[in-house]
Amino acid sequence: EGVGPQEYTLIKMKIYKINSKILSDLLKNKNAFLVAATLRPETMYGQTNCWVHPDISYIAFECKNGDVFICTERAARNMSYQGFTAVDGKFDILARFTGQELLGCCLKSPLTSYEFLYALPMLTIKADKGTGIVTSVPSDSPDDYAALMDLKKKQPFREKYDITFEMVLPYQPVPILEIPELGNLAAVSVYEKLKIQSQNDKDKLAEAKELVYLKGFYEGVLLVGKHKGCKIQDVKKLIQSELLASNEAVIYYE
Numbered sequence: 001e002g003v004g005p006q007e008y009t010l011i012k013m014k015i016y017k018i019n020s021k022i023l024s025d026l027l028k029n030k031n032a033f034l035v036a037a038t039l040r041p042e043t044m045y046g047q048t049n050c051w052v053h054p055d056i057s058y059i060a061f062e063c064k065n066g067d068v069f070i071c072t073e074r075a076a077r078n079m080s081y082q083g084f085t086a087v088d089g090k091f092d093i094l095a096r097f098t099g100q101e102l103l104g105c106c107l108k109s110p111l112t113s114y115e116f117l118y119a120l121p122m123l124t125i126k127a128d129k130g131t132g133i134v135t136s137v138p139s140d141s142p143d144d145y146a147a148l149m150d151l152k153k154k155q156p157f158r159e160k161y162d163i164t165f166e167m168v169l170p171y172q173p174v175p176i177l178e179i180p181e182l183g184n185l186a187a188v189s190v191y192e193k194l195k196i197q198s199q200n201d202k203d204k205l206a207e208a209k210e211l212v213y214l215k216g217f218y219e220g221v222l223l224v225g226k227h228k229g230c231k232i233q234d235v236k237k238l239i240q241s242e243l244l245a246s247n248e249a250v251i252y253y254e
């Protein structure tokens with residue numbers, strides 16, 4: 001971990017339909033979002049789903065512009081000191097629930113080619129980092145690809161969390177950036193090369209991230225969107241500012 005504060009881009013994944021009756025009533029007529037913390041805003045073209053931890057506790061709170069954000073209480077508190085709420089340091093908790101209540105939630109997210117995405121379980125999410133919500137880009141994140149493959153391959157895992165096959169079957173990694181030697185689905189190629197078995201394959205996943213991450217940043221070239229053909233290093237900040245300008249993302253520090 002570095003010394004200074006870490007900057008995250010929070011992607012506003014808009015709730016389209018939520019299964020929980022209580023939450024659905026509470027959020028009726030509101031702009032409500034699962035807010036996912038990412039270091040890679042330039043990969044949002046490849047989102048296939050959202051990750052939440054079934055056992056982590058989340059809250060809903062209202063921002064000063066009326067948006068309702070869902071994230072951990074810890075993240076909400078940090079946001080309340082970063083100008084998100086009407087009164088500095090204050091946030092009203094509209095509801096408190098576990099990630100279980102969010103599973104299967106149908107979302108709309110910026111830049112992705114999929115019209116709707118689902119909130120699915122990931123058991124390696126940490127409660128004390130970011131918002132506790134992660135957006136999934138299986139083409140370029142080995143963690144995301146491993147967790148998606150777990151759901152695709154393991155029926156008992158889907159059943160345990162009431163995830164239907166339709167929530168995972170149509171969702172394939174999207175080729176969004178080309179990395180020399182790793183191709184256009186870098187996470188898939190290292191997953192196969194290292195024979196990763198599950199999202200809990202800690203050591204191999206750490207190695208996979210090592211292989212993909214720096215090389216992607218320094219040598220990756222975008223294959224889609226309006227910056228198609230540009231190097232990642234040159235457009236990362238630009239894509240971030242476009243997401244901020246369209247109010248589809250916000251900056252968050254911790």
Ligand code: A2H
Pocket residue numbers: 006037038039040043124125126127128129130131132133134135136137140141142144209
């Ligand atoms: B990244 P760092 Cl394409 N628990 O976003 C576990 N992982 C979390 C998290 C949490 N509470 N909060 C955020 N993350 C993930 C995209 C991505 C990410 C790609 C490739 C690599 C990558 C799409 N998922 O991260 O510990 C989020 O996933 C590689 C580490 O603060 C976030 O960026 O460095 C990253 O980990 C933040 O991790």
